[in-house]
């Protein structure tokens with residue numbers, strides 16, 4: 001196993017499937033093993049969370065360990081991650097010391113650090129997450145960065161397998177309208193993991209909302225290597241034809257990083273067309289509906305779809321707990 005869990009790209013499909021096998025076993029007997037007995041894990045949240053924070057804290061407890069939650073700029077000092085800067089602004093502590101001190105106390109560090117949606121060329125490199133990994137000799141777990149949310153995508157793959165089996169499925173990743181631009185980590189990681197698991201992936205979004213070019217290259221090569229396929233459409237209705245899993249997520253356009261007002265004007269064009277509703281779901285092959293949550297009802301998805309028997313969003317959220325326990329166990333082992 002890689003030292004860190006930053007993106008599923010760093011792991012083979014066999015390793016990822018092994019993590020899901022492990023998570024399934026942990027789900028069937030939640031308190032069976034205590035591999036973190038006597039150990040602590042730090043969880044660093046630069047941004048809000050419900051699922052990630054609760055599932056990591058509870059997962060660490062169930063594995064016999066202790067979670068230390070830190071919120072830079074809130075309950076811990078503001079942090080500078082850039083090297084060589086003169087720290088005469090509003091940042092109190094450098095990540096260099098933050099990480100090297102923490103690792104004297106804990107066995108791993110989980111980090112949530114969203115994109116600021118200000119500078120695409122910088123943010124697409126995940127500078128804060130990578131700085132954690134560079135300074136740390138202990139495992140770093142990505143709890144959602146500017147570009148990736150691998151714990152989410154592994155829970156997504158586990159949930160698809162749980163509901164529909166291990167054979168490849170026709171999976172749709174569809175953009176959805178939202179009143180403001182959101183980060184791309186969830187769609188990036190979902191598309192990448194779907195390709196690594198060999199699903200037939202369709203990606204639907206309005207023109208101008210393409211994923212990162214380099215990431216699309218990884219997705220294409222993973223699909224080819226794992227017996228899957230990738231196709232693209234800008235038509236939100238045609239996108240649903242014959243699909244077995246609908247994964248909805250709104251995300252911002254990389255063309256508008258630094259210009260949120262321009263982005264909001266641009267996306268207003270798509271408000272009524274890009275919502276998951278019964279008419280679109282009726283075109284599918286009885287598809288399951290998935291979303292990472294939180295979700296805005298009747299904006300991203302109608303009540304009737306998210307409340308339908310085909311909606312598996314809560315199972316998906318539950319599986320965050322089990323897959324993260326498997327990831328922590330494997331990394332710390």
Ligand code: CP
Nearest residue numbers: 049050051052292293
């Ligand atoms: N899906 C997800 O990561 O949820 P939270 O933002 O609530 O952690």
